[in-house]
Amino acid sequence: NAGVTQTPKFQVLKTGQSMTLQCAQDMNHEYMSWYRQDPGMGLRLIHYSVGAGITDQGEVPNGYNVSRSTTEDFPLRLLSAAPSQTSVYFCASSYLAGRLYEQFFGPGTRLTVL
Amino acid sequence: KQEVTQIPAALSVPEGENLVLNCSFTDSAIYNLQWFRQDPGKGLTSLLLIQSSQREQTSGRLNASLDKSSGRSTLYIAASQPGDSATYLCAVVILTGGGNKLTFGTGTQLKVEL
Numbered sequence: 001n002a003g004v005t006q007t008p009k010f011q012v013l014k015t016g017q018s019m020t021l022q023c024a025q026d027m028n029h030e031y032m033s034w035y036r037q038d039p040g041m042g043l044r045l046i047h048y049s050v051g052a053g054i055t056d057q058g059e060v061p062n063g064y065n066v067s068r069s070t071t072e073d074f075p076l077r078l079l080s081a082a083p084s085q086t087s088v089y090f091c092a093s094s095y096l097a098g099r100l101y102e103q104f105f106g107p108g109t110r111l112t113v114l
Numbered sequence: 115k116q117e118v119t120q121i122p123a124a125l126s127v128p129e130g131e132n133l134v135l136n137c138s139f140t141d142s143a144i145y146n147l148q149w150f151r152q153d154p155g156k157g158l159t160s161l162l163l164i165q166s167s168q169r170e171q172t173s174g175r176l177n178a179s180l181d182k183s184s185g186r187s188t189l190y191i192a193a194s195q196p197g198d199s200a201t202y203l204c205a206v207v208i209l210t211g212g213g214n215k216l217t218f219g220t221g222t223q224l225k226v227e228l
Contacts, residue, residue: 031214042118042220043203058215090157094214101146101207101214105158 001026004106006091012112013081021076021109023091029104031094032074036060036087037108043090049074081113116141118206120219127194128227135189135222137204145214147187149178150203152221158203162189194226 007022025032033048035058045058049068063085065077074093078085091106117140127133137147146165150158162171162178164187170179177190187204201223205216 033216035218040220043205043216043218045215048215092158092216101209102160102163103148103205103207103214103216104160105150107157110155 003027004091004093004104006089006106006109008109009107010110012114013078014114015082017081018077018079019081021078021089021091021111023074023076023106024072025074025091025093025104026072027093027104028071029093029095030071031101032068033058033092033103034064034066034074034076035090035092036085037090038087046076046089078111081111083113085111086113087111116144116206116208116217118204118217118219120202120204120222122222123220124223124225126225126227129194129196131194131226132190132192133194133224135191135202135204135224137187137189137219139185139187139206139217141206141208142182142185143208144182144206145209146207147178147180148205148207148216149176149187149189150205152201152203154200161202191224194224196226196228198226199224 004025034046035043037043047066049055089109092103094103148163149161164180175192201221203221205218
């Protein structure tokens with residue numbers, strides 16, 4: 001199993017540009033989520049999904065959109081990038097029931113918005 | 115709102131020393147608690163997961179304890195090695211109608227010196 005994979009690893013955007021961060025998992029996990037990590041603030045939940053076709057907002061959802069058309073994929077879209085979105089983005093997945101909800105994380109995408 | 119605090123923020127110890135990292139949380143209604151390791155520029159690696167009904171979990175030189183009633187968890191590292199140098203994060207899991215949500219602490223940055 002590849003686990004949780006994320007692409008790209010690094011990205012530089014200009015203010016106002018849009019892009020999609022990709023996340024995929026091959027563990028058949030129902031639950032997937034996106035976090036951003038900023039110095040001194042820890043990891044904060046952006047959006048999450050409990051299954052295909054079901055998404056919901058986390059703690060810091062503004063400026064981001066998600067969709068979940070398949071169990072495997074959970075892309076994060078930045079519609080109009082802003083410097084405040086400069087961060088490291090992590091995707092995570094877990095089983096929704098049983099298995100103690102242990103979460104597995106991808107390697108991250110480091111995004112800089114100029 | 116659940117808040118998770120990790121003290122100290124940074125720690126430097128000589129090789130071979132036993133050490134304890136602390137994690138405290140404000141809401142004791144947690145499902146489980148997960149300890150992660152993060153190396154610089156990398157993603158999160160799950161170290162230990164403790165169910166709310168458990169008191170501790172062990173993996174090799176690592177031992178994590180949980181006192182749910184007092185809102186505390188500790189990660190004990192025995193016979194520390196330079197390879198243990200990393201940031202250690204704790205996260206509490208709460209079950210909601212929308213799935214399992216993690217709230218992270220800001221981490222303890224550990225440096226083990228030769």
